[in-house]
Amino acid sequence: KLASRGDAGGIPDAFxxxxxxxxxxxxxATLxxxxxxxxxxxxxTKAKTVEAG
Known part of the structure; x- marks a missing residue:
């Protein structure tokens, strides 16, 4: 049931x-x-893009 609730912990995106x-x-990380x-x-997604060159 918890999995269907999404982010039940409420961890902020910025964190x-x-x-x-x-x-x-x-x-x-800098890039x-x-x-x-x-x-x-x-x-x-951005990390994958940077890594791919």
Missing amino acids: KVRMFLNGLNKEL VAIQNPNTLDAAI
Whole structure:
């Protein structure tokens, strides 16, 4: 039942993005951060785009 509720924990998007960026190498994190992603999905997409060149 909890899975159908989505993000039951209410973790803010900005926190998720920050935690994701902290897990990347410094160069990639910087290149993603300057694009100012608003959601975790956006940050992941931007990281994949940067990584692909």
